[in-house]
Amino acid sequence: MRIWIDVGAYHGEYTLKPALENQDLTVYAFEPGIEQAAALSGQAPNYIVMPFAVSDVDGLAKLHINNNGYQNSLLPFDGQAQPLWIPAIGAVRTLEIREVKTVRLDSFLNQSGIAQVEWLKVDTQGNDLAVLRGCGERIRDIGKVTVEVDVAAQRCYLGSAPKEEFLNFLSAAGFRLVTTQKQTSDLEENLTFERIP
Numbered sequence: 305m306r307i308w309i310d311v312g313a314y315h316g317e318y319t320l321k322p323a324l325e326n327q328d329l330t331v332y333a334f335e336p337g338i339e340q341a342a343a344l345s346g347q348a349p350n351y352i353v354m355p356f357a358v359s360d361v362d363g364l365a366k367l368h369i370n371n372n373g374y375q376n377s378l379l380p381f382d383g384q385a386q387p388l389w390i391p392a393i394g395a396v397r398t399l400e401i402r403e404v405k406t407v408r409l410d411s412f413l414n415q416s417g418i419a420q421v422e423w424l425k426v427d428t429q430g431n432d433l434a435v436l437r438g439c440g441e442r443i444r445d446i447g448k449v450t451v452e453v454d455v456a457a458q459r460c461y462l463g464s465a466p467k468e469e470f471l472n473f474l475s476a477a478g479f480r481l482v483t484t485q486k487q488t489s490d491l492e493e494n495l496t497f498e499r500i501p
Contacts, residue, residue: 305330307418309409311358311435312427314374316344316351318450319425323351332412334358336367336404337376356405358412359431360438367404371397377429378406379461388458392489408438413445420445427452427494430461433469436477443477449497456491470495 306329310319313333323331327350334354335341341355357365357378365378372394375381381396389396413421424439424446426432432451439446453467454460471481479497486493 306422307332307420308423308425309421310334310425311409312425312429313344313353314340314427316347320344320347320351324348326350332416337369337373340373354407354412356407357431358409358426358428358435358438359406360408360434361406362408362411363406364403365406367402368398369400369402371395371399375429377431377461378434379430379463382458382460382462385456385458385460388456389460389491392491393460408440409435410438410440410442413442421447423448423450425450430454430459430464433465433473436470436473444499447499449474449479451495451497452487453493453495454491455493460491467493467495 308319308331310331310333313335316333319331323329330350332352332354333344335344336357341353345353359365368377368380370376375396426435428435451470453470454464455467474497478500480500481495482498483496484493
């Protein structure tokens with residue numbers, strides 16, 4: 305059985321269609337936004353929605369619910385970055401802050417009895433490096449990682465990591481960068497890494 309993990313699934317743009325088309329694929333889709341998680345649930349028996357956040361701690365955290373649901377984040381939006389980001393994503397306003405459950409991926413993999421992950425996709429609006437750190441030693445059981453990174457002169461979320469930290473972290477974990485895809489008017493990139501054999 306092939307396993308994918310989608311952290312920050314939102315509407316399942318990257319993983320829902322493959323799950324619907326491949327019965328040998330099981331996707332665990334983590335989405336802490338209750339509205340988005342509810343909309344994703346029940347789509348397919350091999351598409352399992354996990355309605356909580358992923359980070360580097362098992363516990364609780366504050367989720368910033370923003371006017372654009374795809375921008376919900378455990379990190380606060382940097383208001384001083386608005387002028388740079390408005391042309392690409394519009395104005396961002398935090399509507400409320402909710403307490404949500406968080407889980408480390410190593411805890412989840414161990415508790416679920418998952419030995420290998422074919423692909424890990426991470427898009428958590430700034431908290432992405434914490435997700436990778438939460439893999440612990442289990443990161444060696446992941447074959448491919450795609451992560452969204454902020455490469456703007458002024459990053460969107462307070463406390464988000466720069467691209468160099470992702471490159472250093474994943475290189476040290478035994479991965480090599482294989483593709484870079486620019487997005488959001490070149491303010492963000494999707495980086496895909498594969499484990500070095």
